[in-house]
Amino acid sequence: MTLLETLLGLVDERTVLEASAFAVGTSLSAILYFIHRRYDSKAKVVEDVPIFDINSDFTTLVKEAPFSTLPYVAINGKVSTLTAPLHSQANPSTVGVFLKKTTTEHKDVWGKYTHVWQNEDREVTAISDSIPFDLQGLSSHPLVRVVDPMQSAWFEECAEVVNEEFVPSHTSTVESIVGFVSGERLKGYTQTEKMLRLGTKLCAIGEVVYEDNMLKIKPPASNFGEYILSKFRKGEIVSQMRSKSKIWKLLAVLMGAASLTALYFIMRRLHGKYVIAQDERRLAEELEEVRNQRTVQSGQLNRDDARNTNQGPCVVCLTNPRECVILNCGHICICVDCLEALPTPKECPLCRSRVVRTVPLFHA
Numbered sequence: 001m002t003l004l005e006t007l008l009g010l011v012d013e014r015t016v017l018e019a020s021a022f023a024v025g026t027s028l029s030a031i032l033y034f035i036h037r038r039y040d041s042k043a044k045v046v047e048d049v050p051i052f053d054i055n056s057d058f059t060t061l062v063k064e065a066p067f068s069t070l071p072y073v074a075i076n077g078k079v080s081t082l083t084a085p086l087h088s089q090a091n092p093s094t095v096g097v098f099l100k101k102t103t104t105e106h107k108d109v110w111g112k113y114t115h116v117w118q119n120e121d122r123e124v125t126a127i128s129d130s131i132p133f134d135l136q137g138l139s140s141h142p143l144v145r146v147v148d149p150m151q152s153a154w155f156e157e158c159a160e161v162v163n164e165e166f167v168p169s170h171t172s173t174v175e176s177i178v179g180f181v182s183g184e185r186l187k188g189y190t191q192t193e194k195m196l197r198l199g200t201k202l203c204a205i206g207e208v209v210y211e212d213n214m215l216k217i218k219p220p221a222s223n224f225g226e227y228i229l230s231k232f233r234k235g236e237i238v239s240q241m242r243s244k245s246k247i248w249k250l251l252a253v254l255m256g257a258a259s260l261t262a263l264y265f266i267m268r269r270l271h272g273k274y275v276i277a278q279d280e281r282r283l284a285e286e287l288e289e290v291r292n293q294r295t296v297q298s299g300q301l302n303r304d305d306a307r308n309t310n311q312g313p314c315v316v317c318l319t320n321p322r323e324c325v326i327l328n329c330g331h332i333c334i335c336v337d338c339l340e341a342l343p344t345p346k347e348c349p350l351c352r353s354r355v356v357r358t359v360p361l362f363h364a
């Protein structure tokens, strides 16, 4: 039996299963690490982006740039608009450029498995409205028009809650009973108004151009970076992105560690099996040797007289003489035939310790 055959003999269903789990774990870890690297490089891009205040110097800078374009820059400014602003429905004096009204339904639902009433919230409607708006610096001129704000995944976070109202549902006794039986009780609705108010300080990161006699900031060409509109300052945006990236890295490291631990246990188990297989091989050779010794000794020892020897016959067949020493326990209790017939991994019939080796017994 070659070494390769021995190794292949060790591979069983469990090993295949464990190896697959290891492969999946390793790939997952690699994917998580890849996501981490992407977030990290995004954060790096934002960190390196030049930042400008909105003033006449900035206008000159953009006008004189090639194609009157700065491909990826950050600007700080206050939200303003040249058209009539949007009014909050609940507080008409609150004005802004983006308004989102959501209605959330609150229900008590009977848990089929938990057997308790559980609160369940569900957004049932969402309506939003927006008007063109600009960012301005300290003075009312120049303005930078914000183009396609909804293209920025960060935009809705800029809006703040300006009104929140809970409207309880009025249910009759009959409806209450029906609700109790059906396992669903409506508690009411929350109406929320979120608004990007005039005067909110924003940081906008994107492509700035001078066209149609005005400054505009718009989604950048995709190879430059993300279009960001945020209430946070640039430094805070970077640290938010970094902490996201760190979570992915942590997940990647944990997954990698789990895979390596699994690999360690697979290897340890296979090594154990390998050692046993080697022992079995040597044992077979040694048994052969003992058998040869038996032929040599047969003249001196009458096998039928085995019962009369001091040590008695083999403890398994109770017929043949005890012919070999079991190692490592050292018991002399068995004949070659019975030792050979023991199921693998072979165990000493007296003490159950594993038969690692055997040596022939010589009668003086």
Ligand SMILES: [Zn+2]
Binding pocket: 314, 315, 316, 317, 318, 319, 320, 334, 335, 336, 337, 338, 339
């Ligand atoms: Zn025997």
Ligand SMILES: [Zn+2]
Binding pocket: 326, 329, 330, 331, 348, 349, 350, 351, 352, 353
């Ligand atoms: Zn023993």
